Amino acid sequence: xxxxxxxxxxxxxxxxxxxxxxxxxxxxxxxxxxxxxxxxxxxxxxxxxxxxxxxxxxxxxxxxxxxxxxxxxxxxxxxxxxxxxxxxxxxxxxxxxxxxxxxxxxxxxxxxxxxxxxxxxxxxxxxxxxxxxxxxxxxxxxxxxxxxxxxxxxxxxxxxxxxxxxxxxxxxxxxxxxxxxxxxxxxxxxxxxxxxxxxxxxxxxxxxxxxxxxxxxxxxxxxxxxxxxxxxxxxxxxxxxxxxxxxxxxxxxxxxxxxxxxxxxxxxxxxxxxxxxxxxxxxxxxxxxxxxxxxxxxxxxxxxxxxxxxxxxxxxxxxxxxxxxxxxxxxxxxxxxxxxxxxxxxxxxxxxxxxxxxxxxxxxxxxxxxxxxxxxxxxxxxxxxxxxxxxxxxxxxxxxxxxxxxxxxxxxxxxxxxxxxxxxxxxxxxxxxxxxxxxxxxxxxxxxxxxxxxxxxxxxxxxxxxxxxxxxxxxxxxxxxxxxxxxxxxxxxxxxxxxxxxxxxxxxxxxxxxxxxxxxxxxxxxxxxxxxxxxxxxxxxxxxxxxxxxxxxxxxxxxxxxxxxxxxxxxxxxxxxxxxxxxxxxxxxxxxxxxxxxxxxxxxxxxxxxxxxxxxxxxxxxxxxxxxxxxxxxxxxx
Numbered sequence: 288x289x290x291x292x293x294x295x296x297x298x299x300x301x302x303x304x305x306x307x308x309x310x311x312x313x314x315x316x317x318x319x320x321x322x323x324x325x326x327x328x329x330x331x332x333x334x335x336x337x338x339x340x341x342x343x344x345x346x347x348x349x350x351x352x353x354x355x356x357x358x359x360x361x362x363x364x365x366x367x368x369x370x371x372x373x374x375x376x377x378x379x380x381x382x383x384x385x386x387x388x389x390x391x392x393x394x395x396x397x398x399x400x401x402x403x404x405x406x407x408x409x410x411x412x413x414x415x416x417x418x419x420x421x422x423x424x425x426x427x428x429x430x431x432x433x434x435x436x437x438x439x440x441x442x443x444x445x446x447x448x449x450x451x452x453x454x455x456x457x458x459x460x461x462x463x464x465x466x467x468x469x470x471x472x473x474x475x476x477x478x479x480x481x482x483x484x485x486x487x488x489x490x491x492x493x494x495x496x497x498x499x500x501x502x503x504x505x506x507x508x509x510x511x512x513x514x515x516x517x518x519x520x521x522x523x524x525x526x527x528x529x530x531x532x533x534x535x536x537x538x539x540x541x542x543x544x545x546x547x548x549x550x551x552x553x554x555x556x557x558x559x560x561x562x563x564x565x566x567x568x569x570x571x572x573x574x575x576x577x578x579x580x581x582x583x584x585x586x587x588x589x590x591x592x593x594x595x596x597x598x599x600x601x602x603x604x605x606x607x608x609x610x611x612x613x614x615x616x617x618x619x620x621x622x623x624x625x626x627x628x629x630x631x632x633x634x635x636x637x638x639x640x641x642x643x644x645x646x647x648x649x650x651x652x653x654x655x656x657x658x659x660x661x662x663x664x665x666x667x668x669x670x671x672x673x674x675x676x677x678x679x680x681x682x683x684x685x686x687x688x689x690x691x692x693x694x695x696x697x698x699x700x701x702x703x704x705x706x707x708x709x710x711x712x713x714x715x716x717x718x719x720x721x722x723x724x725x726x727x728x729x730x731x732x733x734x735x736x737x738x739x740x741x742x743x744x745x746x747x748x749x750x751x752x753x754x755x756x757x758x759x760x761x762x763x764x765x766x767x768x769x770x771x772x773x774x775x776x777x778x779x780x781x782x783x784x785x786x787x788x789x790x791x792x793x794x795x796x797x798x799x800x801x802x803x804x805x806x807x808x809x810x811x812x813x814x815x816x817x818x819x820x821x822x823x824x825x826x827x828x829x830x831x832x833x834x835x836x837x838x839x840x841x842x843x844x845x846x847x848x849x850x851x852x853x854x855x856x857x858x859x860x861x862x863x864x865x866x867x868x869x870x871x872x873x874x875x876x877x878x879x880x881x882x883x884x885x886x887x888x889x890x891x892x893x894x895x896x897x898x899x900x901x902x903x904x905x906x907x908x909x910x911x912x913x914x915x916x917x918x919x920x921x922x923x924x925x
Contacts, residue, residue: 319359321345322391325419328363328434335361338429339379339422351382351399351423358423360391363434365410365418372407372435373420379428384421387412393419440489442554443521446473447485448499449507449514449532454480456503459516464494464551487521494551497529499541506535516541520556526677528552531611534659543609544616552675558582559604559664559676563698563845564854566679569659570687571642572731576629577681579604579638580849581899582666582673586634589623599623601670603637607663608654608681615660617652619645620667633898635851642683656683688731690797693743693788694815696724700924701844706784707817713776713824717767723819725764725786727842727856727892728797734790739889741858742789744796746804746813747782754782755805760793762858764842768821778824785813843908847922850901855884857891861913867891868911871901871921879906886912 298306319326320342328335342357356379365371365387375383383403386393387410397408397418410416422430450457458474471488499516501507507514515532519525529552535541543550560566562578571577588602603622609615621627621637629639647653654660659682663675697707704724712720725743734741742760756774758766764786768776776782787796799812842856855869864886871880879901884893891912901923910917 319361320357322360325360325362325391328361328420328432329436333434333436335432336429337361337422337432338427339424340427340429342427351384351401354382354423354425356380356424356427358421361420361422361432362391362417363420363436364415365408365436366415366438367410367413368439370407370409370437370439371418372405372437374405374433375403375430377402377424377428377430379424379426379430381422381424381428381430384423385419386421387416387418389416391417391419392421393417438491438493440491442490442492444488444490444528444554445485445519445521445525446488446497447483447517447519448475449483449516450475450480450501451505451507451514452479453503454478454484456501457484457499457507458502459497459499461488461490462496462498464496465549470495490554492554494548494553496545496550497542497552499531499535501535501539504539506537506541508536518552526556528554528556528678529611530661530678530680531659535612538612541612543611544613546616547607547609547618550613550616555674557665557674557676559666559673561662561664561679562849562851563700567681569680569682569684570691570731571681571683572685572688573643573683574628575642575731576639577606577642577662578852579606579664581635581638581851584668584673585623585637585666586899588668589634589637598669602668603666604640605665605667605672606640607665607675608660609662610655610658610660615652615655615658617654619651631898635898654683656685658682685731690790690795691728691730691788692797692799692812692814693725693728693786695784695786695817695819696726696844697815697817698726698845700848701846703846703920704842704844706819707815708819710820710822711768713778713821714769717769721768723766723768723784724842725766725788726844727764727854728788729892730790733887739859740790740792741890742793744787744789744793744804746785746787747776747819748785748805748810749780749782755810757804760789764856764858776821778821781818781820783816784819785816787813841910841917841919843919843921846919847924850897850899850903850923850925852897853895853921855891855893855895855910857910857912857917860886860889860891861915862889864889864913867913869895870909870911872907872909874905874907 297308300306318324337359339357339359342359344357363371382401384399385406386396388394408418446459448457454475455478460472461470462468463470470490473486475484497518515535517527517532518529519527531541559582560580562580565578585602588599592599600622603620605618605620607618619640621640623637627641627644629636643653645651659680661678662681663678665675666673695706696704699705706723715721742762743764744760745758745766747756748754787798789796844854866883866885869882869884870878872878882895884891903923903925906921908919908921
């Protein structure tokens with residue numbers, strides 16, 4: 288903006304007396320008149336009307352020649368890979384010099400032309416550069432400059448909607464952070480589209496806002512069905528950015544609160560994420576730990592700098608917990624030098640966040656209970672934040688934690704027990720070929736009598752054929768598909784398999800609702816459903832399932848393991864045994880680690896924390912429980 292000044296002169300008459308001001312003399316400092324006042328076009332609305340009249344002629348001789356008129360400096364930052372196109376109109380004999388560089392007027396001349404009307408430049412330098420437009424000419428006058436700034440899109444994302452029957456009321460927009468500029472949008476064209484509705488969007492690297500709308504004002508709800516949406520990376524294994532499936536049940540719009548970063552998400556994502564057992568856990572209670580995988584760059588700050596200096600205090604992990612519907616958004620940072628109630632100190636201690644382990648205040652609000660939330664994590668190295676990684680769901684629900692839902696083991700790193708989406712043999716002796724394993728629940732508080740009343744029950748269904756097989760309750764989380772009592776599985780069939788758990792010997796079960804297990808009309812939800820295909824039938828005599836016996840089964844996961852923590856569960860321990868010993872040996876027979884785990888009334892379900900003490904490789908785990916010895920292989924993969 289040009290600035291005009293009035294200059295007044297008066298006489299000093301002595302003794303503190305002054306004459307009246309004389310007639311003012313005006314002068315104007317013209318914006319863009321030289322490099323110290325270059326006009327920043329990025330703050331303009333893609334159009335600039337200016338004039339060189341009155342501007343100084345400090346570039347009378349330059350690359351374009353010799354000109355008598357005033358000259359004006361304008362610039363626009365151009366990111367790496369971005370393209371800018373100028374359109375100019377002059378009402379006088381103009382000359383234009385264009386260059387780019389880090390200092391005015393630019394180190395690399397691009398062109399120098401008279402009466403230039405259009406010019407396009409793509410920044411291929413690999414870093415942000417300023418492009419300089421110097422307006423000059425043999426005379427002076429007005430001009431108009433317009434431009435289009437284009438950033439290449441490289442980040443492909445997919446939006447999936449699950450609407451009610453009034454699907455035409457649904458729409459979404461992705462907008463640039465802090466603005467109303469729409470980059471992608473979608474409106475569902477028709478009603479009655481009940482299948483998932485997907486649309487893709489290509490975004491430049493940067494930060495954006497997602498706004499999902501329902502013009503009916505009731506969210507995606509109809510006939511008891513609760514829909515929602517998910518934003519994820521495109522592709523078959525696209526990681527989640529915002530996951531609001533089953534959670535948009537009221538109101539006209541759903542969007543992250545703008546309390547932090549204008550409610551923005553950014554792309555691309557980093558690899559920082561929660562460990563499998565912390566992700567999508569819907570039965571959190573206060574003061575338990577959300578745990579993220581260790582980031583090597585963050586861990587290195589601890590290794591290199593010890594426990595107590597500024598660099599370590601500025602390194603750690605930031606956890607972002609938010610409601611996609613906008614009711615809550617808070618980020619909690621855990622630095623290396625803060626225990627947060629966890630010991631011992633280590634390079635990965637900061638990768639833990641104690642749920643609601645802080646004072647409630649307007650700036651540090653506690654996580655609400657019984658609200659479906661998303662949680663994402665990012666590393667921080669000496670004060671510099673990385674990008675947030677993929678989203679997981681979470682909910683604080685003390686009622687569910689006291690009686691949690693269970694499922695088949697679906698942690699892909701636990702290759703020995705992985706049971707979701709697998710193919711298994713029917714019949715034969717107990718082996719990995721016919722074994723399914725349930726993920727043992729983490730009760731909070733612990734069940735009565737230390738878990739001696741814990742029972743598992745497995746259900747196998749083919750809804751389209753009216754098949755529903757429910758096995759008798761058992762103490763072990765492992766079942767072998769070789770039973771001879773009751774209906775048996777058929778070969779070459781795909782079953783929907785669910786598990787439920789009881790903590791009172793089967794008197795009651797941790798499920799949603801109270802319908803019979805095989806009610807053909809409304810089947811009670813037991814937990815996550817996994818498909819299991821019976822690929823073949825064993826040719827030979829069948830044996831009974833060890834999973835139904837009460838001699839105590841060992842479950843150890845995840846395996847392979849990243850070397851951070853290992854869960855060990857024994858479903859039954861001899862009466863009178865108060866602790867079990869856990870020894871870990873390498874393949875040379877050298878004992879690498881030793882632990883003692885307390886037995887709670889005949890039941891073991893505890894985590895062993897390694898904190899990186901085991902190198903990558905194979906180990907033998909030996910567990911001594913009274914007179915019984917259990918041996919299992921453990922693979923560490925970092």
